[in-house]
Amino acid sequence: MSPAPQPDVPPSPIRQVGDPVLRTPTTPVSAFDDDLAALVERMWASMHEARGVGLAANQIGVGRSVFVYDVDDAWGVVVNPVLVEVGGERVRDEEGCLSVVGQVFGTPRYERAVVRGQDADGHPVEVHGEGLLARCLQHETDHLAGRLYLDHLSGRDRRAALRAAAEREREASPGSSAFGSR
Ligand code: NI
Numbered sequence: 001m002s003p004a005p006q007p008d009v010p011p012s013p014i015r016q017v018g019d020p021v022l023r024t025p026t027t028p029v030s031a032f033d034d035d036l037a038a039l040v041e042r043m044w045a046s047m048h049e050a051r052g053v054g055l056a057a058n059q060i061g062v063g064r065s066v067f068v069y070d071v072d073d074a075w076g077v078v079v080n081p082v083l084v085e086v087g088g089e090r091v092r093d094e095e096g097c098l099s100v101v102g103q104v105f106g107t108p109r110y111e112r113a114v115v116r117g118q119d120a121d122g123h124p125v126e127v128h129g130e131g132l133l134a135r136c137l138q139h140e141t142d143h144l145a146g147r148l149y150l151d152h153l154s155g156r157d158r159r160a161a162l163r164a165a166a167e168r169e170r171e172a173s174p175g176s177s178a179f180g181s182r
Contacts, residue, residue: 004048004068004075007041011049012060014098017148017165021058022099025146026065029079032122036066040077040120043068052098054136056143059099067140071133078125081117083141086110086134095135095149103164105157107149113137 015021029036039062047055047068054069065080088111095107113134115127129137139149150161 004070005041005044006048007044009038009041009045011046012042014046014050014055014059015061016169017100017150017162018169019099021061021063022143022148023146024058024063026056026058026063026144028065029118032079032118032120036064036079037120039064039066040068043077047098050098053132054140055098056140058143058146065144067144069127069133069136069140071129071136074127074129074133076125076127077120078115078117078127078140079120079122081115081137081141081144083113083138084116085112085114086138087112093135095139097139097149100148100150100161100165101168103161105149105153105161107152109135109138109152115141
């Protein structure tokens with residue numbers, strides 16, 4: 001399979017935990033137009049710049065229901081994704097997020113997942129994932145619903161993650177609010 005697109009557009013900053021846009025459910029896309037194509041290009045550039053394997057639109061501040069993924073040999077765009085099926089055991093494995101920089105926690109996810117939605121042209125797509133791809137599909141559909149992987153952690157891990165994020169925020173921008181300008 002050919003590699004994922006590498007559009008020559010500037011990447012956008014990745015929003016970090018604490019930013020309300022990550023907690024706001026995204027709205028469905030109805031226009032499969034140039035604006036959507038430009039958003040998808042910006043998402044590819046931002047995800048690759050940050051060396052991620054998945055990115056939801058709200059992670060770059062756009063509250064639309066779109067994610068991109070690039071896991072092992074599988075990559076693609078899903079617009080208006082719905083997690084239609086999960087299967088297998090819930091496996092606790094290491095998971096991280098570009099919006100929770102520098103941290104990884106054992107997170108329970110189903111071994112298999114199926115997402116249904118549309119591509120950037122509005123054609124129906126269905127993505128079947130196992131293992132890491134299944135984890136990614138569950139993670140990205142969570143993002144678009146305003147959820148973070150931290151929500152699946154035990155209380156203690158979750159508190160540790162949020163504490164570390166707050167700490168990093170203070171170091172990065174002394175004296176500013178949690179949502180300080182970039
Ligand atoms: Ni994430």
